[in-house]
Amino acid sequence: MTASRRAGRDAGPPAARPVPAPPRTAPVPVQSAAPDEREPGRRPSAEEATEATAAASRRGARRRPARRRRRGRVPDLAVVLVGPMAAGKTSLGRRLARELGVPFVDTDAVFVREHGAITEFFAAHGEPEFRRIEAEVIAAQLAEPGARIVALGGGAVLHPETRQRLAAHPVVLLMTTERAVLRTANLSRRPLLRDDPGAWGRILKERKPLYDEVADVTFRTDRATKEQLAVRAAEWVRAQGRKRAAEQARNRSRSEGESE
Numbered sequence: 287m288t289a290s291r292r293a294g295r296d297a298g299p300p301a302a303r304p305v306p307a308p309p310r311t312a313p314v315p316v317q318s319a320a321p322d323e324r325e326p327g328r329r330p331s332a333e334e335a336t337e338a339t340a341a342a343s344r345r346g347a348r349r350r351p352a353r354r355r356r357r358g359r360v361p362d363l364a365v366v367l368v369g370p371m372a373a374g375k376t377s378l379g380r381r382l383a384r385e386l387g388v389p390f391v392d393t394d395a396v397f398v399r400e401h402g403a404i405t406e407f408f409a410a411h412g413e414p415e416f417r418r419i420e421a422e423v424i425a426a427q428l429a430e431p432g433a434r435i436v437a438l439g440g441g442a443v444l445h446p447e448t449r450q451r452l453a454a455h456p457v458v459l460l461m462t463t464e465r466a467v468l469r470t471a472n473l474s475r476r477p478l479l480r481d482d483p484g485a486w487g488r489i490l491k492e493r494k495p496l497y498d499e500v501a502d503v504t505f506r507t508d509r510a511t512k513e514q515l516a517v518r519a520a521e522w523v524r525a526q527g528r529k530r531a532a533e534q535a536r537n538r539s540r541s542e543g544e545s546e
């Protein structure tokens with residue numbers, strides 16, 4: 287991101303706020319839908335399960351009305367998640383969308399639907415062709431109207447046109463550490479890491495300036511649970527919605543004033 291973009295749009299508390307509850311020791315709520323690749327086979331303790339059940343029932347009692355009430359504040363365009371491989375874009379994106387009551391799109395999944403498995407595509411056509419088509423897939427998704435959460439592939443920011451397009455959208459960077467990622471079981475799904483797992487840090491070093499260029503806010507996914515992050519990210523997204531609505535109202539009254 288340009289310095290001005292970050293200064294103007296990264297003013298919210300999440301990046302600066304101390305993040306509690308390291309995920310490796312934090313409760314993993316029992317209602318968690320997908321198994322956690324970084325915590326394979328982990329079962330919650332009785333205490334965690336009780337707390338999770340209480341939290342679930344508290345949420346259950348509030349969830350629908352709260353969502354409806356707050357929905358108007360979600361910006362009416364794609365809110366985009368970027369970040370390195372296995373940072374949690376897909377799994378957190380899905381939860382964030384559910385929290386906000388808006389659709390979720392994963393551009394890796396769209397690519398697979400339209401062009402087949404990414405690993406095979408890399409092998410058959412090479413990375414440059416993958417990047418070209420990936421950028422087209424992303425452009426089409428960002429052009430769709432309406433509030434949505436869109437998770438991009440880890441290397442999507444390499445394409446300059448994608449970075450340009452992201453300037454019009456609220457962009458969340460999810461960041462983690464090599465240590466946390468190397469505990470992720472399913473490296474075989476990630477072609478660039480499969481044969482050289484230690485490459486994660488090197489690849490991140492190359493891409494970090496590009497992530498920073500496009501991001502408005504950063505959340506660390508190795509320091510909080512998905513549930514905690516989904517709530518915090520949802521707060522940030524709603525704040526963006528309010529900010530944009532206020533900007534639009536100001537612009538409308540300015541242009542009405544000019545036409546009088």
Ligand SMILES: Nc1ncnc2c1ncn2[C@@H]1O[C@H](COP(=O)(O)OP(=O)(O)OP(=O)(O)O)[C@@H](O)[C@H]1O
Pocket residue numbers: 309321322323324369370371372373374375376377378394438439440470476507508509510511512515
């Ligand atoms: N706090 C967390 N937030 C998000 N994901 C987490 C967290 N802790 C552990 N994970 C786990 O990390 C693993 C990788 O997540 P995910 O597949 O969502 O990453 P990704 O960023 O979409 O990766 P890719 O770039 O390959 O698409 C998942 O198994 C997820 O459950």
Ligand SMILES: O=C(O)C1=C[C@@H](O)[C@@H](O)[C@H](O)C1
Pocket residue numbers: 370371394404438439440441442475476477478
């Ligand atoms: O970081 C990357 O270069 C990639 C990440 C994945 O999300 C996929 O888009 C693909 O495997 C490439």
Ligand SMILES: [Mg+2]
Pocket residue numbers: 375376377392394437438439
């Ligand atoms: Mg993903």
